[in-house]
Amino acid sequence: MRCVQGRAVLGLDRAAVLRLVEPYREVVIDVGTGDGLFAYTHAAAHPERFVIGLDATRENLRELSHRAARRPARGGLANVLFVWASVRRPPPELEDLGHELFVILPWGDLLTGLLEAEPEVLDGIAGMARDGALLTVVCNAQVWEEPVPKELRGFTPLTVERVRDDLAGRYARHGLRLMSASLLSEEEIASLRSTWARRLAHGRVPRFVQARWRVVRPPSTDRAGTGS
Numbered sequence: 001m002r003c004v005q006g007r008a009v010l011g012l013d014r015a016a017v018l019r020l021v022e023p024y025r026e027v028v029i030d031v032g033t034g035d036g037l038f039a040y041t042h043a044a045a046h047p048e049r050f051v052i053g054l055d056a057t058r059e060n061l062r063e064l065s066h067r068a069a070r071r072p073a074r075g076g077l078a079n080v081l082f083v084w085a086s087v088r089r090p091p092p093e094l095e096d097l098g099h100e101l102f103v104i105l106p107w108g109d110l111l112t113g114l115l116e117a118e119p120e121v122l123d124g125i126a127g128m129a130r131d132g133a134l135l136t137v138v139c140n141a142q143v144w145e146e147p148v149p150k151e152l153r154g155f156t157p158l159t160v161e162r163v164r165d166d167l168a169g170r171y172a173r174h175g176l177r178l179m180s181a182s183l184l185s186e187e188e189i190a191s192l193r194s195t196w197a198r199r200l201a202h203g204r205v206p207r208f209v210q211a212r213w214r215v216v217r218p219p220s221t222d223r224a225g226t227g228s
């Protein structure tokens with residue numbers, strides 16, 4: 001698995017990943033982490049959790065992965081790791097690892113995969129989670145206001161009702177059971193420590209749809225556990 005540390009890319013095998021996460025109570029995976037601010041601040045606020053920020057674009061990860069590798073006095077954090085990979089081909093090293101997963105303000109083929117319940121994306125996310133893990137997805141519902149970006153023309157707008165009436169059934173086929181779907185309040189949006197949440201909330205209150213899913217694996221597809 002390719003881990004970014006500033007300008008460097010390091011390889012980590014499964015045994016090395018397990019050694020890294022072993023001292024921590026829980027593993028959190030932030031899928032489509034972008035510049036990694038959410039992952040970094042989550043790791044700083046939860047020293048009992050090991051946080052993995054995953055993104056398909058290596059350059060996005062450079063700055064905060066560099067900061068995380070510095071001495072603690074200079075922003076270094078031992079409990080965060082940045083992985084360069086697409087969720088469509090998740091590193092096998094992360095299989096069954098996450099107790100909690102986040103997808104905050106996805107874009108590109110991560111967003112379209114979630115909007116269309118594409119098996120590759122849903123299985124990619126669920127495959128990095130343990131049975132019973134919680135997945136929180138926050139999407140910007142305002143992008144369907146005119147002018148709709150060309151990447152999203154032709155895609156059905158995301159609403160709370162669409163999550164409940166359409167996506168819930170389709171996600172269930174990939175082991176994701178809907179727990180709740182709601183519009184985030186102004187306070188909830190303000191507390192989202194992500195660069196894109198801040199950018200979109202600048203000078204206005206955006207409309208973010210949040211859906212929370214439980215990863216439920218049928219016993220027949222249960223894979224080997226990773227301990228604890």
Ligand SMILES: C[S@@+](CC[C@H](N)C(=O)[O-])C[C@H]1O[C@@H](n2cnc3c(N)ncnc32)[C@H](O)[C@@H]1O
Pocket residue numbers: 031032033034035036038054055056057060085086087088103104105106107108109110111194195196197
């Ligand atoms: C709008 S940014 C949001 C970043 C961050 N979550 C935030 O809130 O600031 C969307 C991110 O999703 C990443 N992304 C898009 N497709 C992806 C894929 N297939 N696998 C992993 N990351 C992907 C992009 O590289 C980009 O960094």
